[in-house]
Amino acid sequence: MPTALLDLILPPRCAGCGVPGALVCPRCAAELHGRPACRMPVPTPPGLPECWSAADYTGAARRAIIAYKERGRTALAHPLAG
Structure with a gap:
């Protein structure tokens, strides 16, 4: 079942910690x-240009990015873009 349809039927869960009620809870x-x-x-591959990010790729940030990129939770685009 598409994720957008599931969001209509089931309450959203935080992509960072799984708590029900929000796409991303305040703590995450x-x-x-x-x-x-x-x-x-x-290790850094030879010739890789500088990589910049707003957060470390760990914890809640990593889980939310994976949910967006690999699990189709496209509603996370706005919280992640912030």
Whole structure:
């Protein structure tokens, strides 16, 4: 069943921690809005340009990004873009 249809039937769960009631709960939203910084993968492939992000790719931020990119939770675009 498409995710958008499921969101109409079932209450949304936080993409970061799974608590019911919101796409991203306030606690996990705080993890999405970090200080922008250069964050390079380890090991860094030769020739890779600088990689910048607003949060570390860990915890709630990682889970929300995976839910958006790999699980079709496109409603997370707005919280992630912030």
